[in-house]
Amino acid sequence: MKQAEDLLFWCISNVTELFNEVEHQSKDEIDRLRKFRTEINTYLDRREKELLGNIQKMKTEDESVLTELKTACELAKGGLADTRAELTSGDVSDNKRYVSARRAQKELQGAHHKIETMAGRMKARKYRFVKDADTERLLWSKMGLGSLDVAGEFVSFPDLSTVTWKQQTDIKARTSHDKFLCWITGSALISPGIFLLADNGNNCVKLVDVSTGTVTSRLHLPDKPWDVCVLPDDQAAVTLPDKSIIHLMSTKEVQLSYGKEIKASPDCRGIASYNNKLYVSYKSNPRIEVMTLDGHIISTFLKDDGKLLFHEPYYLTVSASTPPTLCVSDYSAHTVLQLTLEGKVLGEYRDKELSHPLSVLKVGPGQLLVCGRDSNNVMLLTERDGKMTEILGKKDGLTLPDSVSFCPYTRAIVAGMYDIDSLKVFNAN
Known part of the structure; x- marks a missing residue:
């Protein structure tokens, strides 16, 4: 009876230890899975931030160029309007009108030159977001994140x-x-x-x-x-x-x-x-x-x-x-x-x-x-x-x-x- 009691005690202890192994294994593997998921989230957040930053940078640069062009065009247009008003005014003598006309000729030549220069700059980049092929394949994968493989078994130690x-x-x-x-x-x-x-x-x-x-x-x-x-x-x-x-x-x-x-x-x-x-x-x-x-x-x-x-x-x-x-x-x-x-x-x-x-x-x-x-x-x-x-x-x-x-x-x-x-x-x- 003593030998049987000792063997039964050993069997119970062995089963209890296997219970502990199963519990600890579950916790450890859940922690590993969640750690990996956090790493993926961190990576995706970083890549999203980088891509959003690139989009914002290109938008800001193109808007800066277009704003500069628009300002130059409005200034040139305002100058031409002033010259037109001066040339068509009935209160100006012929001599002054002649001088204004000669000045207007030069300004008009300058305006045409600016227009030709601005025409080459009057453009903006066209871009589009292209999905990463590996990431897109991940969305269709049934093994995303990983898998659960049986690596062996816990061994029951002999007495x-x-x-x-x-x-x-x-x-x-x-x-x-x-x-x-x-x-x-x-x-x-x-x-x-x-x-x-x-x-x-x-x-x-x-x-x-x-x-x-x-x-x-x-x-x-x-x-x-x-x-x-x-x-x-x-x-x-x-x-x-x-x-x-x-x-x-x-x-x-x-x-x-x-x-x-x-x-x-x-x-x-x-x-x-x-x-x-x-x-x-x-x-x-x-x-x-x-x-x-x-x-x-x-x-x-x-x-x-x-x-x-x-x-x-x-x-x-x-x-x-x-x-x-x-x-x-x-x-x-x-x-x-x-x-x-x-x-x-x-x-x-x-x-x-x-x-x-x-x-x-x-x-x-x-x-x-x-x-x-x-x-x-x-x-x-x-x-x-x-x-x-x-x-x-x-x-x-x-x-x-x-x-x-x-x-x-x-x-x-x-x-x-x-x-x-x-x-x-x-x-x-």
Whole structure:
């Protein structure tokens, strides 16, 4: 009955998490759609303003020329009327009339010259608004704005407390471009069977395909990386502690390419992403910073009720439970700390079998994997009761493990170790 209750509790937790994923996905995609619609509206407003401005400019210029011509014509006409009146007046002597006639001849010649000159300028531009063909086609398109594509499905994580693990063939992480031993300090799943690795020993990040056991892409970095996390839209991030930067990169089509850099504080270590925010841990002045994808710091977790939270927070992960929580491994305190996303302590977990915890990873509802570096193991932490159970250890070939990742599609655990060129791979029986 106890086993059945535990399984049912796990099933309910899994369904609840999937509900949360569906809710968050709906909100995120609606936000993306409305953001795109706003961008379109802004673009159309700008183009309308530009075109209206062009129309007004042409109208003003043509009206200015025509007004000038009209004024010149009216002045010339007024001059001729004065001359006619002077020539036809009965009160003027013949001598004055003669002089006026001679002057009128010159004025008449000048008036004809002006008329000839003005005739060439007496015109205005004719224009019409021409619809943009691409925009007009958009009005007839049934796919305007975009479409809703099914990109995959949310995976129901297995209850790792009920499975046993079988060791697979090690994967060689070293490539011909590497000069030193590999030190995989961070890893993350980007797609089924494809893991992103931070190779601290060779100043690079790599993609490895567990199904083929090969490194499929390598990207050199300006310094030693520490941890990695996956971002939306085929993006990822890596921390470079000595350079005080977070480097963004593209993982599109399972190939790595450079993105922008985000300025960070010195000794940035662990990194996790949730709801378009980055959570970054720091070894120096131990804390966690919450920032936007542009590097703007939103909040900092340093203390709770006046007490310092961390000693050496090397890694962290976000658990999308209800409500979501932040779990941080504290290396020298030998603990895993659970916080709210506002930095309030919910729980502190430790076990005599866990020494110097490093990589911590959410693997399902209320379940985490934690690397014990000096205890040479991977522990399964159950948040509900705080219980830790060793699922992999020294007997399985683990020596100073630093990073751990899990693929729910292939049900595989991948572990990286200190100064070892290969990755340990284990599949659930």
